[in-house]
Amino acid sequence: MIKKGWDNFFTEIAFIKKLIIQEGYMSFIYRRITSGLLILFFLFAFIKPNSVTASPGLVTITGTIKFQPRNWNSTSQNYLLSQDLAIQLYQYTGGVPILIDSTNTDSFGKYTFASKPIQNLTIFLKVWTQYPVNTLIPENSVMDTHTNIFNFPSDNTYLPNTGQYTKDFTITDQWPGYEALWIFQDLRNTWHYFYNTYYKNGNPYDSGIANVIWEPGVNGYMGINSSYTTPVYIFIADNSKNSMDVVVHEDAHKVMINANGYWYVDSNCFQHSIPRASDFKCAWAEGWADFLPLVVNNDQCYNFGKDKCQGTADQDYYNLELHSRMDNWNDFNWGESVEGRVAGALYDLYDSNNEGMDRIFRGITPIANYALKNPPIQTFQDFWNLWKANEPDTFLSGLTLYWNTIMYININQIYLPRVNK
Numbered sequence: 001m002i003k004k005g006w007d008n009f010f011t012e013i014a015f016i017k018k019l020i021i022q023e024g025y026m027s028f029i030y031r032r033i034t035s036g037l038l039i040l041f042f043l044f045a046f047i048k049p050n051s052v053t054a055s056p057g058l059v060t061i062t063g064t065i066k067f068q069p070r071n072w073n074s075t076s077q078n079y080l081l082s083q084d085l086a087i088q089l090y091q092y093t094g095g096v097p098i099l100i101d102s103t104n105t106d107s108f109g110k111y112t113f114a115s116k117p118i119q120n121l122t123i124f125l126k127v128w129t130q131y132p133v134n135t136l137i138p139e140n141s142v143m144d145t146h147t148n149i150f151n152f153p154s155d156n157t158y159l160p161n162t163g164q165y166t167k168d169f170t171i172t173d174q175w176p177g178y179e180a181l182w183i184f185q186d187l188r189n190t191w192h193y194f195y196n197t198y199y200k201n202g203n204p205y206d207s208g209i210a211n212v213i214w215e216p217g218v219n220g221y222m223g224i225n226s227s228y229t230t231p232v233y234i235f236i237a238d239n240s241k242n243s244m245d246v247v248v249h250e251d252a253h254k255v256m257i258n259a260n261g262y263w264y265v266d267s268n269c270f271q272h273s274i275p276r277a278s279d280f281k282c283a284w285a286e287g288w289a290d291f292l293p294l295v296v297n298n299d300q301c302y303n304f305g306k307d308k309c310q311g312t313a314d315q316d317y318y319n320l321e322l323h324s325r326m327d328n329w330n331d332f333n334w335g336e337s338v339e340g341r342v343a344g345a346l347y348d349l350y351d352s353n354n355e356g357m358d359r360i361f362r363g364i365t366p367i368a369n370y371a372l373k374n375p376p377i378q379t380f381q382d383f384w385n386l387w388k389a390n391e392p393d394t395f396l397s398g399l400t401l402y403w404n405t406i407m408y409i410n411i412n413q414i415y416l417p418r419v420n421k
């Protein structure tokens with residue numbers, strides 16, 4: 001080490017001698033000084049100022065996303081939490097914004113962007129009707145007729161300080177197309193309903209992909225002037241966006257298609273309606289889709305408007321718990337070829353309120369087991385055959401169906417005189 005040091009020293013001396021001989025000693029000294037000043041200049045000009053202004057501090061951004069719901073009330077300001085939305089964090093530049101990070105809101109509408117060196121930047125959020133974020137094929141999304149997913153930018157925020165910054169964002173009717181958030185939340189509610197309440201082979205049930213096309217003012221798509229479902233997409237007509245039950249109805253078809261491919265398209269089914277007889281297959285497919293919104297949206301009415309069980313009965317809504325064999329046939333047809341009867345029977349097998357001759361409370365599990373079975377069943381009679389073979393209390397189940405005008409058992413036995421033992 002020492003030897004090497006001295007070697008270097010002698011090399012340097014030799015180098016200095018050479019320079020003195022070649023260029024003169026003063027010239028050498030002068031050049032050493034000026035190069036030293038240049039180095040100092042660069043140090044001050046670039047390194048030290050750099051450490052003051054161009055090394056931003058770390059900021060964590062967190063917040064809650066809310067939206068203006070269907071039943072908006074300006075007095076109570078009943079904004080709802082936006083679960084599972086895709087959310088992007090952008091740097092505002094005045095020109096093309098720069099994407100910094102992306103995530104999803106959780107089931108409480110909350111999001112967090114991990115700590116980043118973004119102090120002294122101006123940022124904004126962009127919320128998308130898509131889950132999950134950063135995927136080519138979303139599990140759920142709402143897009144317009146040009147298949148552009150709706151997005152909603154927030155206002156800009158300058159971040160002067162390091163640490164945590166809270167940026168909440170409420171999307172109201174000031175954002176065109178904000179109703180896409182209603183439809184998106186209906187899709188997520190349906191997905192979560194199955195995941196949280198129905199287990200298949202011991203696992204939470206994933207009801208699969210459902211992507212909606214909807215656009216303000218558009219009531220028909222691909223030549224069909226109503227809401228409908230295909231194996232590829234769901235179309236929600238703008239004139240039914242107010243009904244969360246219509247959205248879940250269409251999603252129920254998609255859940256069934258995802259589970260077992262059952263998709264009934266027949267001229268008997270084109271003009272179907274809740275109280276009218278169609279055919280057995282149509283009544284089964286539509287009855288399932290009329291039933292599911294009642295349990296996902298947690299009320300016994302199938303509502304065409306924003307409000308639950310409000311307005312004119314059998315016009316603005318159908319109360320499928322109240323309809324029974326007490327109905328006049330002309331007002332509400334009877335039997336297993338009537339979708340409203342299938343839905344009412346499924347609801348009475350499901351629900352805990354046993355009114356009239358409804359004697360069964362079994363929840364979603366056996367119903368979903370048979371409805372979503374693969375290969376699929378095709379009629380309510382098929383459903384009943386599985387139910388009869390696998391569930392207890394066949395007679396009481398049959399009585400529950402009888403209450404809903406569907407007669408699969410010999411009901412007369414209930415009127416036989418009791419035998420006293």
Ligand SMILES: [Zn+2]
Binds near residue numbers: 249253289
């Ligand atoms: Zn339908």
